[in-house]
Amino acid sequence: MRFQSLFSLIVIATAMLVAAFLLHRQRPAGELGQPSASFVRASGKCAECHRRETSAVVHEFEMSAHAAKNVNCLDCHRPVDGQTPLEHRGFVIAKHLTAANCKGCHATEYRQFERSRHAAPAWAAVSGPDDFTVEQVAFSESFHPGAVKRPANALVQIEGPAAVHNGCQQCHSIGKPNADGSIGNCTACHARHASSVELARTPETCGQCHMGPDHSQLEIYHESKHGVLFNAQRPRFHLDADPKHLTTKDMPVPTCATCHMSGLEGMNVTHDTTERLSMFLFAAVSEKRPGYQHGKAQMQETCLKCHTTPNIEKFYAEAEEVVASTNELVKQADDLMQELRTEKLLTPAPFDEPIEYVHFDMWHYGGRTAKHGAYMGGADFVQWHGFYELVSKLTEMKRLAEEIRAKAAK
Secondary structure (H helix, E strand, O other): HHHHHHHHHHHHHHHHHHHHHHHHOOOOHHHHOOOOOOHHHHHHHHHHHHHHHHHHHHHHHHHHHHHOOOHHHHHHHHOOOOOOOEOOOOOOEEEOOOOOHHOOOOOHHHHHOOOOOOOOHHHHHHHHHOOOOOOHHHHHHOOOOOOOOOOOOEEEEEEEEHHHHHHHHHHHHOEEOOOOOOOOHHHHOOOOOOOOHHHHHOOHHOOOOOOOOOHHHHHHHHHHHHHHHHHHHHOOOOOOOHHHHHOOOOOOOOOOHHHHHHOOOHOOOOEEEEEEEEOOOOOOOOOOOHHEEEEEEHHHHHOOOOOOHHHHHHHHHHHHHHHHHHHHHHHHHHHHHHHHHHOOOOOOOOOOHHHHHHHHHHHHHHHHHHHHHHHHHHHHHHHHHHHHHHHHHHHHHHHHHHHHHHHOOO
């Protein structure tokens, strides 16, 4: 190569290097300081400190499917649109992680969750609609009319902020709106660093919130034949099986997620826990959902993996008889309360008179428990924790009504 040509190449290469250097210096400081994902993966940079400071977090992550697929800390902790960045030892991470961080890789699952009653309706049941944007309210109301446009819960206002924050909101925050425009946090079911399908498929995970006197699903499940078989055979189950390829060999007996969400043997996987439901069992007086037939068919498709059609139809018919019977008893109680209000023997304020608590206990505990017991195969919960409570509370209400009327007549 002639000297002149070589000199020209050196000049051009030098000019390109200088230009690249100048362009690089123009990049935002945050971008320059952000280590690449490959750097984090190669160096184990986050784990260096967190093994000393919060070692369990590292161990949980190392057991996860995320770790097996080379997802690193920064992949999840990197701030997305609408999130507040936080400088953290040379990294820029999100100050608060939300469902928006999971949505980047799991957009379908987030969209399904967003239209479920686990989303906005869950938070609104305690706090009303004020924390949501107009668009979020409209979106959720299109799937669940009246479930977000509702007043804040009157009872929790009486109980006070400590009860609300440490009690109600701990479960209902699964649908809390975030500053970045997303709703909820996937870690409620999957856990923050384990990010576990197995955990989400475990009955106790749903039972963190679906237990106790007002919705005893966990207790009912463990009493049911499903629960007894699951507990006896649990070591043989593959709770971590891929939801899209789940078979009855992995889960020959269902847990909550199997019936309500999983793609058992070709069924569609869904994070809309409402999709396979046919009745509003949580309501005082239960009615059919708008998608009654579709929801019933979806759930019965799961039942068909183990049961025959005649048995499934019989089971559903008997469960709907329980719903009709509880509705009738609750309506008697509602009518009694309305009569007392018409006679101006009760104040307009909620929960300031003993009979209002008895009325609430009746449908909120006994009524719900009887209905869920019927749909989940928990006979004891249909009878003793359900109908017995309904009739005994109705009797008590009638006695209290007589006392109220007698006192007013003096």
